[in-house]
Amino acid sequence: MLETLTLTDWRGPYDAAVKARAVAALERGAVLFFPQLPFVLADDEQEFLDARVADGKAKNISLDHTSGKMQASSLTGEKAARLAAMIERFGVGATALVADLLPYRDVERARTSFRPVQVKGRSYSKIGDDRLLHIDAFPSRPMRGRRILRFFSNVAPNSSRNWHVGQPFEDFARTFLPRVGPHWPGKSWAFDKLGVTRGRRSRYDELMLSLHDAAKRDSNFQQNGPHEAVSFPPGSSWLVFTDQVLHAALGGEFALEQTFHLDVDQLAEPERAPVKVLERLSGRVLT
Numbered sequence: 001m002l003e004t005l006t007l008t009d010w011r012g013p014y015d016a017a018v019k020a021r022a023v024a025a026l027e028r029g030a031v032l033f034f035p036q037l038p039f040v041l042a043d044d045e046q047e048f049l050d051a052r053v054a055d056g057k058a059k060n061i062s063l064d065h066t067s068g069k070m071q072a073s074s075l076t077g078e079k080a081a082r083l084a085a086m087i088e089r090f091g092v093g094a095t096a097l098v099a100d101l102l103p104y105r106d107v108e109r110a111r112t113s114f115r116p117v118q119v120k121g122r123s124y125s126k127i128g129d130d131r132l133l134h135i136d137a138f139p140s141r142p143m144r145g146r147r148i149l150r151f152f153s154n155v156a157p158n159s160s161r162n163w164h165v166g167q168p169f170e171d172f173a174r175t176f177l178p179r180v181g182p183h184w185p186g187k188s189w190a191f192d193k194l195g196v197t198r199g200r201r202s203r204y205d206e207l208m209l210s211l212h213d214a215a216k217r218d219s220n221f222q223q224n225g226p227h228e229a230v231s232f233p234p235g236s237s238w239l240v241f242t243d244q245v246l247h248a249a250l251g252g253e254f255a256l257e258q259t260f261h262l263d264v265d266q267l268a269e270p271e272r273a274p275v276k277v278l279e280r281l282s283g284r285v286l287t
Ligand SMILES: [Fe+2]
Pocket: 130, 134, 135, 136, 242, 247
């Protein structure tokens, strides 16, 4: 479930054996854990370890590296610029590490986020509650089979980030797929036209959203379903395919996160991708 890599450098070249172990474990559905890879804040960035840097509306502050636009921060002016620079430095570091560690040649760097608010004690809707076991699937962002890979660093000085990690994707899909209702192509078309989604959802996207929601709504699965507790201490980092690995973030504050997207044909073992597993189980083409 956890594959520990004792890297201490954000840049390669890395050992060939380490790289082979990394890609195999990641695609198998393990969390790559880097206990000795801290993202170090500069002295004048320590002030950002404060929940008040968030605007109090969104869960995370996000940075779009293509436009440089930061969202959901309460900061303005010079402070906002320094926070954006810190998030960007993390994103650049995570991108270099992924490029040097993994064999994928075409990885899209998506949003970077800073999560300054304690996970515990916030209020959520059930579907929006990431303290419940789920796979990542986002209503407004159709992936059409593309993968979601995420790199995290815990920058909290004292507190661990605590996750639960669930059963293998295929076992989960076998249980929940029979409960998922029919797919209405007209809905995906309308959502696209109305601007609800960025591009049209495929059958794959509808299925993944249904699986995400069904898992969160099933309180028996949440309480009694197979899972293990994982703790990411201060100064550690981790990398995981969050569209494949069932995860729940139970507690922690001050994490940075970089999202990557990539096509299934980039993978060493494409048949392990959720879209391939779901196509095999359902007997249908999904994208
Ligand atoms: Fe998630």
